[in-house]
Amino acid sequence: MTDVAIIGLGCAAYTAAVYTARYKLDTLVIGEEEGGMGMTAVEVGNWPGDIDVTGPDLMERYKNHALSFDNVTHKVGRVEKVEQTDDGFRLTMQSGDTEEARTIIFATGSNKRHLDVPGEKEFSGKGVTYCATCDAFFYRGKDVAVIGGGDSAVEGAAIAAQVANKVYLVHRRNEFRAEPYWVDKVNEKENVEFVLERNLVEVLGDGKVTAIKLDKEWNGSDEIKVDGVFIEVGSIPAVDLPKQLGCEMDERGHLKVDDAMKTNITGVFAAGDVTSASNHFAQFATAAGEGSVAANTVFAYLQAGEGHGGAMG
Numbered sequence: 001m002t003d004v005a006i007i008g009l010g011c012a013a014y015t016a017a018v019y020t021a022r023y024k025l026d027t028l029v030i031g032e033e034e035g036g037m038g039m040t041a042v043e044v045g046n047w048p049g050d051i052d053v054t055g056p057d058l059m060e061r062y063k064n065h066a067l068s069f070d071n072v073t074h075k076v077g078r079v080e081k082v083e084q085t086d087d088g089f090r091l092t093m094q095s096g097d098t099e100e101a102r103t104i105i106f107a108t109g110s111n112k113r114h115l116d117v118p119g120e121k122e123f124s125g126k127g128v129t130y131c132a133t134c135d136a137f138f139y140r141g142k143d144v145a146v147i148g149g150g151d152s153a154v155e156g157a158a159i160a161a162q163v164a165n166k167v168y169l170v171h172r173r174n175e176f177r178a179e180p181y182w183v184d185k186v187n188e189k190e191n192v193e194f195v196l197e198r199n200l201v202e203v204l205g206d207g208k209v210t211a212i213k214l215d216k217e218w219n220g221s222d223e224i225k226v227d228g229v230f231i232e233v234g235s236i237p238a239v240d241l242p243k244q245l246g247c248e249m250d251e252r253g254h255l256k257v258d259d260a261m262k263t264n265i266t267g268v269f270a271a272g273d274v275t276s277a278s279n280h281f282a283q284f285a286t287a288a289g290e291g292s293v294a295a296n297t298v299f300a301y302l303q304a305g306e307g308h309g310g311a312m313g
Ligand code: NAP
Pocket: 041, 043, 044, 045, 046, 115, 147, 148, 149, 150, 151, 152, 153, 155, 172, 173, 176, 177, 199, 232, 233, 234, 235, 280, 281, 282, 283
C-alpha cells in the first residue's frame, strides 16, 4: 500500500508529488493524460521566473522533477473506480489492475465545455475542435472561427492568426475576460475580425465544416464561411471519481476543499483546476500552490496517524 495516490498528471499532481516525495512518503502518480490542460499553453508568460516557456516544456520539467525521486511511482492509465477500504482506498484501473493507498489527492483537472449546438458533434474532428492553440496549425491559409472570450479563446485567436487567412473571434459579450495582454496581442493582428455580442447557434457543413450560423446578423448575414471552428468556452471540473467517494462540490461544480485542501471525506485531498480553491483561478501558479498545500496536509495527516474513511466531523 502506497502512502498517497495522486490522481492526475498535470501541474498540481506533479507539484504535490515533489513535496510528498521530499516528505518521504511513498507516492503513486497516476492518470490518463500526460500534462493535462497545461499542455495547451503555447506561450505561458506568467510562470514566475520563466519569461519565455511553453506549457509542454513546463509539464516535462514538472514530471522529470517528480520522477527524479526513488519513492515516486508513475503510471499512465484510466482510473475507473475509487472506493474506501478498512485502511485507506482502492483504485481500480480500466485494465482491471488495482492500487491501494492510505490517502488520495485528486488532481484530476477539467475537461473542455461543449456548446451542444446542432452540427457541433457531427463535425467534431471534421473542423470542430476544442483547442485552438493545438489545432490552429492545421488551418494554414484557411478561415477559422474561435468561440469564447477567455484566455483560451483570445490566446487561441492570436496563435491561429499567425497561420490562418482570417480568424473570426466570436464572443457573446462586448468585453473579454481574457488578460489584457492577450487582448492586445489579438488587436495587433490585422486578420482577426471581432464578432461581438453574437452566439454560435449551429455549425454548418457538408462532410466537414463550411460555415457557422449566429443568433444575430453580422455584416449583413447570420452565416460566416469558415473551414474550422475552435470552441473555447471554458471547462468543466473532472469530478466523477471524487463523487464516487461522496465528496461535496461547490455551487459551480468544483470539488469543495478547505484552506488545507481537505475535502469533506477523511483522507481525501485535492489540488488544481478541479477544486473550489484559489477563487477558481486556473493557472500554473495556483495549481502548483494548491499541490504543495495538499501534500503538506497529507504529510501532517499521516504523521498524526489519523483514521481512515468516513466524512469529516
Ligand atoms: P474561461 O476563463 O472560463 O472563459 C470561458 C469563456 O467562454 C468566457 O469568455 C465565457 O463568456 C465564454 N462562454 C462560456 N460559456 C459560454 C456559452 N455557453 N456560450 C458562449 N460563450 C460562453 O475559460 P478559459 O478561457 O478556457 O480559461 C480557463 C482558465 O485557464 C482561466 O483561469 C484562464 O486564465 C486559464 N488560461 C490561461 C492561459 C494563459 O495564461 N496562457 C491560457 C488559457 C487559459 P463570458 O466571458 O461572457 O462569461
